[in-house]
Amino acid sequence: MRFVDEYRDAEKARALSAKIAGLCEPxxxxxxxxxxxxHTHTIYKHGLEDYLxxxxxxxxxxxxxxxxxxxxxxDDAIALAEQPDVIMTSFGDMMRVPGGRGSxxxxxxxGTDIRMVYSPLDALKVARQNPxxxxxxxxxxxxxxxxxxxxxxxxxxxxGIENFSIFCNHVTIIPAIKAILDSPDLRLDxxxxxxxxxxVIGCRPYxxxxxxxxxxxxxxxxxxxxxxQSVYMLLVQLAEGRSEVENQYGRVVPWDGxxxxxxxxxxxxxxxxxxxxxxxxxxxxSALRMREKFASFDAERHFDLPGVRVADPKACQxxxxxxxxxxxxxxxxxxxxxxxxxxIGTCMVSSExxxxxxxxxxxxxxxxxxxxxxxxxxTIETGARRE
Amino acid sequence: MTEQRQAxxxxxxxxxxxxxxxxxxxxxxxxxxxxxxREQQVLDxxxxxxxxxxxxxxxxxxxAHGAGGKATQSLVEAIFLDSFRNPLLEPLEDAAIxxxxxxxxAFTTDSYVVSPLFFPGGDIGxxxxxxxxxxxxxxxxxxxxxxxGFILEEGFPVADLRRIVASMAAAAAAAGVTIxxxxxxxxxxxxxxxxxxxxxxxGVREPGCELGVATARPGDAVLVSGPVGEHGMTIMLxxxxxxxEAELESDTASMHELVAGLMKADVGVRAMRDxxxxxxATILNEVAQAxxxxxxxNEDDVPVRAEVRGACELLGIDPLYVxxxxxxxxxxxxxxxxxxxxxxxxxxxxxxxxxxxxxxxDPPGLVLLNTGFGGTRIVDLLVGDPLPRIC
Numbered sequence: 001m002r003f004v005d006e007y008r009d010a011e012k013a014r015a016l017s018a019k020i021a022g023l024c025e026p027x028x029x030x031x032x033x034x035x036x037x038x039h040t041h042t043i044y045k046h047g048l049e050d051y052l053x054x055x056x057x058x059x060x061x062x063x064x065x066x067x068x069x070x071x072x073x074x075d076d077a078i079a080l081a082e083q084p085d086v087i088m089t090s091f092g093d094m095m096r097v098p099g100g101r102g103s104x105x106x107x108x109x110x111g112t113d114i115r116m117v118y119s120p121l122d123a124l125k126v127a128r129q130n131p132x133x134x135x136x137x138x139x140x141x142x143x144x145x146x147x148x149x150x151x152x153x154x155x156x157x158x159x160g161i162e163n164f165s166i167f168c169n170h171v172t173i174i175p176a177i178k179a180i181l182d183s184p185d186l187r188l189d190x191x192x193x194x195x196x197x198x199x200v201i202g203c204r205p206y207x208x209x210x211x212x213x214x215x216x217x218x219x220x221x222x223x224x225x226x227x228x229q230s231v232y233m234l235l236v237q238l239a240e241g242r243s244e245v246e247n248q249y250g251r252v253v254p255w256d257g258x259x260x261x262x263x264x265x266x267x268x269x270x271x272x273x274x275x276x277x278x279x280x281x282x283x284x285x286s287a288l289r290m291r292e293k294f295a296s297f298d299a300e301r302h303f304d305l306p307g308v309r310v311a312d313p314k315a316c317q318x319x320x321x322x323x324x325x326x327x328x329x330x331x332x333x334x335x336x337x338x339x340x341x342x343x344i345g346t347c348m349v350s351s352e353x354x355x356x357x358x359x360x361x362x363x364x365x366x367x368x369x370x371x372x373x374x375x376x377x378x379t380i381e382t383g384a385r386r387e
Numbered sequence: 388m389t390e391q392r393q394a395x396x397x398x399x400x401x402x403x404x405x406x407x408x409x410x411x412x413x414x415x416x417x418x419x420x421x422x423x424x425r426e427q428q429v430l431d432x433x434x435x436x437x438x439x440x441x442x443x444x445x446x447x448x449x450x451a452h453g454a455g456g457k458a459t460q461s462l463v464e465a466i467f468l469d470s471f472r473n474p475l476l477e478p479l480e481d482a483a484i485x486x487x488x489x490x491x492x493a494f495t496t497d498s499y500v501v502s503p504l505f506f507p508g509g510d511i512g513x514x515x516x517x518x519x520x521x522x523x524x525x526x527x528x529x530x531x532x533x534x535x536g537f538i539l540e541e542g543f544p545v546a547d548l549r550r551i552v553a554s555m556a557a558a559a560a561a562a563g564v565t566i567x568x569x570x571x572x573x574x575x576x577x578x579x580x581x582x583x584x585x586x587x588x589x590g591v592r593e594p595g596c597e598l599g600v601a602t603a604r605p606g607d608a609v610l611v612s613g614p615v616g617e618h619g620m621t622i623m624l625x626x627x628x629x630x631x632e633a634e635l636e637s638d639t640a641s642m643h644e645l646v647a648g649l650m651k652a653d654v655g656v657r658a659m660r661d662x663x664x665x666x667x668a669t670i671l672n673e674v675a676q677a678x679x680x681x682x683x684x685n686e687d688d689v690p691v692r693a694e695v696r697g698a699c700e701l702l703g704i705d706p707l708y709v710x711x712x713x714x715x716x717x718x719x720x721x722x723x724x725x726x727x728x729x730x731x732x733x734x735x736x737x738x739x740x741x742x743x744x745x746x747x748x749d750p751p752g753l754v755l756l757n758t759g760f761g762g763t764r765i766v767d768l769l770v771g772d773p774l775p776r777i778c
Contacts, residue, residue, distance in 0.1 A: 010760055051761070096770075105450065109445070224762075310393070310394050333401055335436065336432060341457050341770050359767070361764040364430070365427050
């Protein structure tokens with residue numbers, strides 16, 4: 001399949017893997033953080049770590065939109081769904097995220113009308129089809145998804161749709177990266193920069209990471225070869241003593257971002273003074289809310305929300321996992337009290353969460369499997385290959 | 388947000404698993420004894436927790452309970468099996484094997500609630516016959532007779548019902564079965580979604596037929612009878628919510644002849660399964676767990692049509708989890724791999740059959756995938772609906 005297979009070529013991966021190994025200084029340990037949950041998913045789904053030498057560790061960062069939603073916000077969303085004549089809409093990933101009193105799935109089973117949509121425009125369609133109901137879209141995500149929410153609000157305004165509002169939970173990536181850089185317990189050698197976020201914000205906002213903090217950053221695509229190549233580019237920078245922002249994902253990411261998208265977001269939304277992140281606590285200027293001008297599309301102004309903070313369970317170490325201090329399996333409740341069926345922490349909910357990715361794809365000992373998985377290839381003609 | 392409270396359910400879950408909470412210290416091992424790594428100790432503890440009796444903690448049924456993944460498994464084991472427990476039910480195979488007057492019979496039932504009722508390549512009628520026929524066939528039985536129960540919603544067009552029933556009649560004729568008993572219920576408008584069908588079926592087994600996923604052993608080969616995921620993806624696209632178009636048709640078909648051909652070839656068949664809800668991945672997990680073996684699959688050898696693969700890529704779904712309605716997954720003696728493949732390919736439904744992997748001994752209970760990219764990962768049971776990713 002074009003545009004996919006060429007980025008999953010095992011031959012090229014082996015060649016890159018050898019070059020990566022060649023760049024590693026003997027005795028030195030390298031720790032790179034992939035900021036984006038999409039990268040975490042790719043790494044586990046394709047078994048990419050098999051190509052890295054033991055001295056290179058990938059640390060999974062906070063860039064999973066679902067994983068950073070605090071429980072109090074889920075409770076607020078459920079309180080919204082419980083209002084009379086409200087239809088709540090959100091992305092599928094939100095459905096199983098637990099709040100203090102359960103998830104959307106539980107609330108739906110108890111009788112609320114919560115619907116999964118694939119885009120905010122679909123939520124607007126639901127509003128058009130149900131003029132006697134009020135439709136709320138629970139907006140989540142980084143700069144990647146904020147433009148589509150903003151465009152939807154502009155569309156709703158242009159069409160004069162009055163029974164539609166946004167429960168805005170959009171967050172911004174830079175303050176989260178700052179929080180990680182300020183974390184004393186973490187020593188990173190560089191960053192694999194978020195690809196999709198960068199299609200909107202470009203690569204410039206990362207320059208302080210390279211110049212002020214001295215950490216190289218390579219904005220990377222989402223296919224496994226993209227990530228492997230980014231690791232290689234980071235190692236080249238380190239070997240040459242450079243610390244720069246580089247763009248591996250040039251086929252999609254413009255250096256200056258997407259100005260049209262940024263303008264739409266700026267028109268509809270503004271920075272919040274502060275916002276709570278799951279596991280990371282309150283971070284200043286780290287999230288977006290609706291501007292006063294669009295108050296009529298703001299669910300937080302439309303409805304009275306409980307706004308009660310829910311303490312993260314003590315045993316849950318999502319914060320440490322999100323900051324990359326702990327590997328998923330090092331969390332005390334990983335895989336026992338906290339599983340994808342009954343997630344305590346949000347890192348276990350979304351397929352982009354580091355814990356879920358490890359549990360679903362990586363829950364085996366690589367040492368043991370190396371012996372088990374590839375002794376003799378199946379030699380006979382196996383017929384219908386992928387096209 | 389000064390007010391703050393606790394998430395009680397989470398604190399309870401932690402208390403319940405108190406004994407499993409990972410100690411950050413290594414367990415004490417006598418010196419000279421090789422002790423497992425900390426990661427391995429955590430993995431072992433997780434396996435222990437997974438092996439525990441499943442519980443249904445939810446207060447209400449959610450859609451995840453019907454999705455064929457872990458939630459469904461918990462519901463079946465903790466509620467149905469717990470109350471109905473008997474040796475015939477316990478294997479939880481596609482059909483129960485019962486004996487009447489010395490004849491070994493396979494007996495099965497299935498309900499059909501597909502939406503939309505009509506889709507490219509078939510309708511709920513074909514599905515209701517083929518699904519039950521296939522459950523009998525993969526149990527090693529010759530399908531004989533079916534029942535058909537209809538739950539119809541007030542206002543449902545009779546023309547649609549005629550169309551569905553005509554499909555059932557045609558599918559039954561093609562499968563060589565007769566529909567010999569039935570039932571009809573009509574519920575008020577809004578209390579059902581058009582038309583639901585339940586079918587049950589019986590078939591006769593050859594004497595001495597021993598099949599079951601628990602009999603898989605290291606060295607066996609894993610085969611599928613054709614490209615996977617076509618039915619599930621056709622339905623997802625036919626719902627029209629995704630605005631994706633592809634030339635795809637459901638693979639719904641009755642596999643009784645394909646299965647009979649394979650059995651006749653005498654190739655050391657250990658087990659056969661009809662890859663429906665939960666897809667090929669779910670079946671392979673059942674094999675790994677029931678037999679206590681590792682199932683090692685080569686991603687590049689799994690046949691997937693380009694249209695299915697493309698749609699899966701867009702939606703962030705793994706084709707291994709997408710439902711089929713006319714695809715066989717079979718485990719055969721590794722010494723007879725080529726004959727088994729030839730037997731499958733000699734039937735039109737198996738023309739694109741492939742060997743997708745083999746059974747190994749370690750690590751037991753896991754399905755390992757050698758990815759096309761050249762890495763290794765596991766393939767677990769799905770938790771609930773395959774939810775599309777957002778970015």
